[in-house]
Amino acid sequence: MDEPVHPLISGLSPGQEVTITSRAVDRQHVAWRGRATFRANAHGRVVLDTAHPASGTYQSPDGMGLFWSMAPASGDPDVASFVPPTSREHTYRVTLTATADGHQLASRTVTREWFGSGVTSKKLTVAADKVAGTLYLPAPGTPRHPAVLVFGGSEGGNSTTATAALLASHGYPALSLAYFNLPGLPHSLEKIPLEYFASAARLLAARPEVDSRHILAMSYSRGSEAALLLANDYPALIHGAVVYAPSARVNSGFPDYGAFAWTKGGKPVAEKPIPLTHVSGPVLAIAGANDLLWKSPQWARQIVQELDAVSDQYPHKALIYPDAGHGVGTFPYLPSGTRLKQPVTRRVSDLGGTRAGNAAARETGWSRVLALLGALGS
Known part of the structure; x- marks a missing residue:
């Protein structure tokens, strides 16, 4: 849960606008979502570690921005906190989805583990x-x-x-x-x-x-x-x-x-x-x-x-x-x-x-x- 991931998207057209969303559900069954919109670079890639969001739930380059900036589906995110799992049997999943021109391009789910192996x-x-x-x-x-x-x-x-x-x-x-x-x-x-x-x-x-x-x-x-x-x-x-x-x-x-x-x-x-x-x-x-x-x-x-x-x-x-x-x-x-x-x-x-x-x-x-x-x- 405390280790970063480094999301990137390739195969885009240079300058193409793409929106990446994140979604997770916490222990209290509250759905959380994040969002960021980018322009692909000259190689048709968006590397979230270094890319500046044009808009979204966070504002600066950050490969983990779509994780910590998620907000609950309703209510004020400044008075809410994601409630993580409480036992080794529980994990939570963050699904990242890329869309452009009204079409879903790709989706990947990352499992965030509570316990390291053997703990x-x-x-x-x-x-x-x-x-x-x-x-x-x-x-x-x-x-x-x-x-x-x-x-x-x-x-x-x-x-x-x-x-x-x-x-x-x-x-x-x-x-x-x-x-x-x-x-x-x-x-x-x-x-x-x-x-x-x-x-x-x-x-x-x-x-x-x-x-x-x-x-x-x-x-x-x-x-x-x-x-x-x-x-x-x-x-x-x-x-x-x-x-x-x-x-x-x-x-x-x-x-x-x-x-x-x-x-x-x-x-x-x-x-x-x-x-x-x-x-x-x-x-x-x-x-x-x-x-x-x-x-x-x-x-x-x-x-x-x-x-x-x-x-x-x-x-x-x-x-x-x-x-x-x-x-x-x-x-x-x-x-x-x-x-x-x-x-x-x-x-x-x-x-x-x-x-x-x-x-x-x-x-x-x-x-x-x-x-x-x-x-x-x-």
């Missing part, structure tokens, strides 16, 4: 495993790789299964962790013990497929606070962090702003800047320059500045993407809106950025994450 998954429960989530492991026989503890933000539940499955498909064992709003867990983001995350990381480290010297925490938005706290407070266990739309400080609970979000040793973690003096691995902070939910671009830069100030020896970088908002991550190519139907806070429903800006950020940012993981242990 396995195992559901974890609080009753049986002391943590809730899903463990994804690469195909048997894959050499030991760095691993990733992945968890989401204020949405709660087990919201990062797609990211974890794709990481495992690239060879990196990953545990998609829920920490509230599931059976056996707190109902809301309130008084979440950091020890709970550490237990999940130890479970991951004990797997024979995992290079336990390189376990990263990866999270989004409110979860970025826990990821950075883990990297600082458990440096022998968590060796760095990847944080999307991050915060550089501990914030209050959610939706109860009078509660503490995190605890350690049974005591509340104070609402203050997150210390980063003990981090023992790389840190990548990824933000959209137009994040309207909170000041993640400023916080991403602050995270790197704090690591610079303590002369942190590991790679650390802030990636700030123009035209992207709070929807800056994680993996690319799924259509996604920029606004919420219901406000995520008392006042904010616009997450900022544009669909094209977020799509570009996800494509580039995801490649940087995979490159970081590939460099570990090499």
